[in-house]
Amino acid sequence: MKKKNNILKKLANKAYEFGFVSKIKTEIIESGLNEDIIRLISKKKNEPEWLLEFRLTAYRHWQTMPMPTWAHLNIPPIDYQAISYYADPLKKNKENSNKEIDPELMKTFEKLGIPLEERLALSGTAVDAVMDSVSVKTTFKEELKEKGIIFCSMSEAVQEYPDLVRKYLGSVVNYRDNFFAALNTAVFSDGSFVYIPKGVRCPMELSTYFRINAANTGQFERTLIVADDNSYVSYLEGCTAPMRDENQLHAAIVEIVVNDNAEVKYSTVQNWYPGDAEGKGGVYNFVTKRGDCRGRGSKLSWTQVETGSAITWKYPSCILRGDNSQGEFYSVALTNNYQQADTGTKMIHLGKNTRSTIISKGISAGKSQNSYRGLVRVSKNADGARNYSQCDSLLLGNECGAHTFPYMDIHNNSAVIEHEATTSKISEEQLFYCNQRGIGTEEAIGLIVNGYAKEVLNKLPMEFAIEAQKLLSVSLEGAVG
Amino acid sequence: MECVQEYINLFESNKALIDKPCTQKLNEEREKAFVRFRAEGFPKLKDENWLHTNVAKKFETDYGMDLGRKAGANSVKGSFTCDVPNLKTVRGYIVNDCFTIAGEDRNKLPKGVLIGKINEIAESNPEIIDSFYNQLASKGDSIVQFNTSFVQDGIILYVPKNTVIDETIQIVAQLQTNVDILTNRRLLVVMEENSHASLLLCDHSSTDKKSLSIEVTEIFIGRGASLDLYELEETTESNTRLGNLFVNQKHDSRFNHCNITLTNGFTRNYIEVVLDGEGADTNINGLAIGDKKQHIDNRTLVEHKKGHCTSNELYKYILDEESIGVFAGKMLICTDAQQTVSQQTNRNLCLTSCARMYAQPQLEIYADDVKCSHGSTVGQLDENALFYMQQRGIPADEARHLLMYAFAGEVIDNIKLEALRERLHILVEKRFRGELNHCKGCNLCK
Numbered sequence: 001m002k003k004k005n006n007i008l009k010k011l012a013n014k015a016y017e018f019g020f021v022s023k024i025k026t027e028i029i030e031s032g033l034n035e036d037i038i039r040l041i042s043k044k045k046n047e048p049e050w051l052l053e054f055r056l057t058a059y060r061h062w063q064t065m066p067m068p069t070w071a072h073l074n075i076p077p078i079d080y081q082a083i084s085y086y087a088d089p090l091k092k093n094k095e096n097s098n099k100e101i102d103p104e105l106m107k108t109f110e111k112l113g114i115p116l117e118e119r120l121a122l123s124g125t126a127v128d129a130v131m132d133s134v135s136v137k138t139t140f141k142e143e144l145k146e147k148g149i150i151f152c153s154m155s156e157a158v159q160e161y162p163d164l165v166r167k168y169l170g171s172v173v174n175y176r177d178n179f180f181a182a183l184n185t186a187v188f189s190d191g192s193f194v195y196i197p198k199g200v201r202c203p204m205e206l207s208t209y210f211r212i213n214a215a216n217t218g219q220f221e222r223t224l225i226v227a228d229d230n231s232y233v234s235y236l237e238g239c240t241a242p243m244r245d246e247n248q249l250h251a252a253i254v255e256i257v258v259n260d261n262a263e264v265k266y267s268t269v270q271n272w273y274p275g276d277a278e279g280k281g282g283v284y285n286f287v288t289k290r291g292d293c294r295g296r297g298s299k300l301s302w303t304q305v306e307t308g309s310a311i312t313w314k315y316p317s318c319i320l321r322g323d324n325s326q327g328e329f330y331s332v333a334l335t336n337n338y339q340q341a342d343t344g345t346k347m348i349h350l351g352k353n354t355r356s357t358i359i360s361k362g363i364s365a366g367k368s369q370n371s372y373r374g375l376v377r378v379s380k381n382a383d384g385a386r387n388y389s390q391c392d393s394l395l396l397g398n399e400c401g402a403h404t405f406p407y408m409d410i411h412n413n414s415a416v417i418e419h420e421a422t423t424s425k426i427s428e429e430q431l432f433y434c435n436q437r438g439i440g441t442e443e444a445i446g447l448i449v450n451g452y453a454k455e456v457l458n459k460l461p462m463e464f465a466i467e468a469q470k471l472l473s474v475s476l477e478g479a480v481g
Numbered sequence: 482m483e484c485v486q487e488y489i490n491l492f493e494s495n496k497a498l499i500d501k502p503c504t505q506k507l508n509e510e511r512e513k514a515f516v517r518f519r520a521e522g523f524p525k526l527k528d529e530n531w532l533h534t535n536v537a538k539k540f541e542t543d544y545g546m547d548l549g550r551k552a553g554a555n556s557v558k559g560s561f562t563c564d565v566p567n568l569k570t571v572r573g574y575i576v577n578d579c580f581t582i583a584g585e586d587r588n589k590l591p592k593g594v595l596i597g598k599i600n601e602i603a604e605s606n607p608e609i610i611d612s613f614y615n616q617l618a619s620k621g622d623s624i625v626q627f628n629t630s631f632v633q634d635g636i637i638l639y640v641p642k643n644t645v646i647d648e649t650i651q652i653v654a655q656l657q658t659n660v661d662i663l664t665n666r667r668l669l670v671v672m673e674e675n676s677h678a679s680l681l682l683c684d685h686s687s688t689d690k691k692s693l694s695i696e697v698t699e700i701f702i703g704r705g706a707s708l709d710l711y712e713l714e715e716t717t718e719s720n721t722r723l724g725n726l727f728v729n730q731k732h733d734s735r736f737n738h739c740n741i742t743l744t745n746g747f748t749r750n751y752i753e754v755v756l757d758g759e760g761a762d763t764n765i766n767g768l769a770i771g772d773k774k775q776h777i778d779n780r781t782l783v784e785h786k787k788g789h790c791t792s793n794e795l796y797k798y799i800l801d802e803e804s805i806g807v808f809a810g811k812m813l814i815c816t817d818a819q820q821t822v823s824q825q826t827n828r829n830l831c832l833t834s835c836a837r838m839y840a841q842p843q844l845e846i847y848a849d850d851v852k853c854s855h856g857s858t859v860g861q862l863d864e865n866a867l868f869y870m871q872q873r874g875i876p877a878d879e880a881r882h883l884l885m886y887a888f889a890g891e892v893i894d895n896i897k898l899e900a901l902r903e904r905l906h907i908l909v910e911k912r913f914r915g916e917l918n919h920c921k922g923c924n925l926c927k
Contacts, residue, residue: 070529072845380834395849398816404844410859413831417859419842425849 016273017474019243022108024089026132026214031084035059038186041086045155045189048162058175058185065179071313071342072371072403076247078284083249085187087132087214105136112240114209125236126151128208130221133189140204150195151206154222157193164195168226172255172292172319180251180286180313184220188253191221196231196262205461207236210250212272212283218249225255227262229295234265236464239308241273244281247310248273251286260295260322265303267460269468272308279338279367282310289316293325293351301328302345303459305468310339315373317346320354320382327356330456334472335368335400344374344405349385349415358389361453363472364400371403378415385412391421394452396445446473484541485522491546492630498548503633504603510615514629521623530622533807533839534749534778539721542691544663547577550633568900570651570681571596573636577656578664578694580636589648593641596650599669602637609639613671617699617727617753625725628665628695635667640676640706649679649898656686656694656720668698672706672734679709679898686716693721700728700736704758707735709897713905714742718773724750732758739896741905742769742777743912749778756783756790756818767796768892770912771804771836778807783825785818788848794825797892799885800836809841812855816847825855830862830888882913 029040038059042052067075089105109129126140128151135153144151150161157165175185192208212219227233241248250272258264266289275282285308291300302316318327329345347356356376364370370393378385393402404421426448434444450457450469457465492499492515500508523537524530571589573582573596580598587596595602595609603610618625640646654666672678686692702708714722722745728736742748754763769777783792798806812823829838842855862884870880889909896902 393844393846395846395851398819398849400849401845401847403846404842404855406840406842406857408838408840408857408859410829410831410838410840413834413836413861415831415859416861418856419840419858420854420856421842421844422852422854423844423846424852 016243018112018240018271019273020111021242022104022213024102024104024108024213027088028084028214028217029086031216032081033083033085033187037085041187041189044086044088045158047158050166051158054170055186058182061176062179062182062186065182068179071373072369072405073311073313073340073342075284075311078249080183082216083218084216085218085220086189087217088134089131089136089213105131108211108213109136109209112209112211125205125207128153128192129211130190130192130208131211132214132217132219135190135192144202147200147203148197149200149202150193152193154188154191154193154224161193161195164226165193165224168224168255168257172257172290173253173288178288181253181288184222184251184253184288188220188222191223191252194225194233194235196227196233198228199230201231202233205234205236207238210237210239212241212248212250215244216246218251221252223252223254225264225266226257227259227264229260229262231262234461235267236461237266237268238271240271241283243273243276247282247284249284249286252288254287254289254316256291256300258291258293258295258298258300261297262295263299264291265301266291266316267464268304269464269471270304270306270308270312271471274308274339275310275337277337279310282339283308284311285309286313289314290319291317291327292319293322293327295322295325297324298322299326301330301459303330303456304332305456305460305471306331306333306341306343307471309341312341312343314343315345317348318356319348319350320356321350323351324353325351326354329358329360330459331360332363332453332456332468332472333360333370334363335365335370337366337368339368341369342371342373344372346375347377347387349376349378349382349387351382353384354382355386358387358391359455360391361456362391362393362402363396363449363453364393364402365396367399369401369403371405373405375407375409376417376419377409378412378417380411382412383414385415387415387417389419392452393421393423394449395423395425484537488540488627489519495548499631499633502550502600504600504610506603506610506614507599507632510619511630513619514626518623518626518630521626524623530780533805534776536624536723536749539693539747542661542693544691544693545660546631546663548633550579565901565904568649568898568904570649572651572653575636575652575654575666577658577662578634578666580634591644591646593644594646595637595639597637599635599637599667602639606639609637609671613669613699613701615699617729618697618725621697621725621727624695624723625697628667628697628725632665632667632697635669637669637671638678638680639671640673640678642673642675644673644676646678649681651681651683653683654685656688656692656716658688658690658692661691662693664692664694666694666696668696670698670700670708672700672702672708674703675705676703677707679711681711681901682713684712684714684716684722686720689717689719691719693723695723696725698724698726700726702728702730702734702736704732705734709737710739711896711898711901712738712740714745714748716745718746718775720745721747722749724748726750726752728754728763730754730756730758730761730763733760734758735761736763737897738765739892740767740779741892742771743908745775745777747776750780752779752781754783754792756785756787756792759787759789761787761790763792764895765792765794766892766895768889769798769806770889770909771798771806772801773803775804777804781810782813783811783823784813784815785821785823786815787817788819788821790818790821792823795892795895796827797889798829798838799832799889800830800838801832803833803835805836806838808839809843810855811843811845812853814846814848814851814853818848819850821848821851821853823851823853827855827857828888829859830885831859832861882910885913886910
């Protein structure tokens with residue numbers, strides 16, 4: 001036990017790998033939230049009038065909404081007036097007003113393993129790098145354009161493809177949807193825009209890397225992916241933030257439109273700063289992610305590995321509107337120390353013969369609380385709907401909590417819905433078996449946890465899967481008790 | 482809002498009348514409960530615990546309440562029977578909210594066992610009422626507070642230490658009225674150390690008038706004691722039943738519960754079991770059969786407070802026509818409840834496209850050395866099984882009945898009393914065939 005405690009102490013002190021702060025001159029607007037701030041953000045981004053109106057409507061609605069309290073989370077009060085809603089790390093070139101990338105900023109992304117020089121980049125992955133409120137660079141844009149694929153920052157899309165943006169923005173996640181969706185719609189600053197034209201299979205993985213750098217700011221990005229008929233895209237998302245004692249807010253929206261026979265694969269490895277071992281600091285990750293499978297035979301697959309954030313509030317969902325459409329949700333959520341997570345999915349079956357699969361693996365350690373919350377709704381006309389849900393929880397330590405809150409609303413008698421959940425700890429036998437064969441306790445737990453999460457990790461693209469496996473082991477270190 | 486105010490006014494203007502027949506403890510608790518009811522009002526559809534069950538609407542009817550206690554229970558016996566063949570029972574009756582038990586029945590019970598009206602027993606044994614009444618229900622929701630505010634009497638069953646009651650105690654509740662009526666029923670069961678009893682509660686209604694019965698049952702099961710509780714609801718479409726059951730279990734105690742909704746109108750059963758001693762074991766089973774526009778909501782909470790306890794839960798719904806089923810079962814495992822084994826299963830059959838099922842099986846776990854699982858399914862009868870039987874000459878309708886009967890059988894088979902089990906098998910089968918409107922044994926139900 002004493003030996004274990006030593007390992008625990010040693011590893012608990014292990015620093016969060018991405019917790020450094022980059023010294024980049026950043027233009028930060030004054031903190032506070034009001035209509036003038038929203039006008040200022042809109043002006044800075046040179047937005048058309050309709051978009052400003054869109055923001056203001058959302059802001060006015062947000063003011064009427066109470067902060068949601070239904071999640072199994074203990075969220076300290078957030079002072080929305082103390083946050084700065086726009087931070088721009090790009091410096092302006094006085095001569096031609098073009099923005100330049102600070103070399104320090106390039107270095108930052110290199111340090112994070114996301115080189116922005118195309119020659120250095122991993123082959124087969126195009127990256128949109130977002131720091132604070134601004135998209136820094138999007139790689140391989142031209143190559144993708146040859147195929148008709150649009151992959152750029154949201155700000156750029158608003159300028160260059162206003163019709164497409166106007167058509168789809170807010171069509172999946174309405175600003176009235178929830179508190180944080182309304183807030184995001186009012187103040188969103190950047191994000192990625194992807195459009196895959198009819199019949200095109202995206203030749204490389206598209207990815208966005210989110211980084212919070214500036215202090216006292218929040219990140220409110222917005223991602224919109226449109227996959228037209230018979231297209232395919234795999235999209236990856238990663239995120240990190242510096243270590244700070246105060247909490248930072250990240251409230252994003254991801255909207256995905258999937259048309260006839262198209263397929264979108266959306267993978268996330270979420271590694272925001274989780275706070276220290278005493279629960280001080282960390283990012284509040286309040287995200288609305290939703291995909292609308294509008295087309296017949298469309299498919300949307302969410303895969304997420306959640307290891308970071310002090311508080312996670314996130315339910316990537318699928319609206320299965322088209323006949324024969326499919327939704328999938330694969331999740332590994334790991335919480336350690338004082339982290340809290342309330343995450344899961346919603347599968348709304350509207351079309352006929354729609355199918356959905358939910359595999360959720362929760363791992364709680366330290367003093368953390370980890371909840372799965374999911375909804376499967378089968379509407380009256382959704383004949384032949386099929387759902388399978390499996391939610392497993394693993395408890396490491398006797399001070400953490402693992403909770404499961406599934407909701408099933410079935411309005412159609414031809415639906416077949418199955419849900420099962422289990423909660424247990426790593427058995428002594430399994431550990432003993434590993435120990436007997438010369439595998440140390442720490443390593444054995446890493447092995448067992450990775451095996452436990454394998455079903456989900458296998459769904460991730462190759463590079464991501466390796467990163468996620470490492471991340472799981474690192475996040476768990478010190479959890480052996 | 483208005484209807485809440487009407488009940489508040491009714492209470493305030495009739496306070497003296499309500500208090501009059503009651504023992505002091507009831508009136509003391511009434512004061513506290515009313516403060517809470519007045520502040521909270523009726524639950525709203527948005528309340529997490531009342532999703533899909535709009536209970537406030539049920540209070541809008543202008544019900545009569547027998548606050549002057551003019552109707553008695555004297556006329557019941559003789560005109561009303563509810564026999565389970567081959568089952569020996571000690572039988573008491575409730576008409577609306579008045580309880581009666583014949584002297585000869587009472588004499589069949591072992592020495593020291595008390596059964597009777599709360600107000601009567603409060604005179605002879607005030608310590609029982611003082612230490613147990615409203616101890617568990619005081620934390621209940623506003624519906625429970627409504628009951629505590631208006632209830633004027635109830636039943637108490639007290640089983641002393643080391644006493645085993647061989648015969649099943651049956652309490653037959655009956656609604657008889659020619660006006661719309663609201664009744665508040667109350668049952669308090671205290672099982673002292675190492676005692677055993679089995680209790681059968683039958684809920685009937687013989688009226689087509691609108692009725693609303695709010696039932697609050699508190700059960701204390703002492704160290705090593707065990708209680709088997711069977712609840713059978715066989716009421717009419719015009720009836721609303723709001724059942725609230727609170728159970729507290731000490732070391733090594735056992736509680737077996739089976740709740741069967743055969744026919745009803747609008748039912749909501751809330752069951753809360755607290756495992757408050759090591760080694761306690763609880764089994765909760767439920768079967769709900771709905772058709773027409775019936776609404777059946779079962780919500781359970783099993784709280785494991787201490788270690789080495791086991792809980793098992795099985796709920797099944799068969800929903801026909803336009804019926805609505807709601808099931809929400811939560812298992813809460815507290816920090817100290819190490820070595821818990823807890824399992825929950827919920828299976829539902831939707832037979833028509835208009836039937837709706839809402840299921841929420843939930844786990845909330847704060848201890849690590851536990852084995853907890855839940856499973857929930859919604860589906861239809863197995864097409865292959867139906868086809869197989871038809872191939873072998875069983876008509877489609879008959880095959881459907883057989884499968885439904887087998888589906889329900891899993892719950893009924895958990896009933897320990899053989900005679901009751903057999904009787905229920907027959908009743909359920911008849912229910913599926915549409916031959917059963919009411920229990921054939923009840924002379925009043927034709």
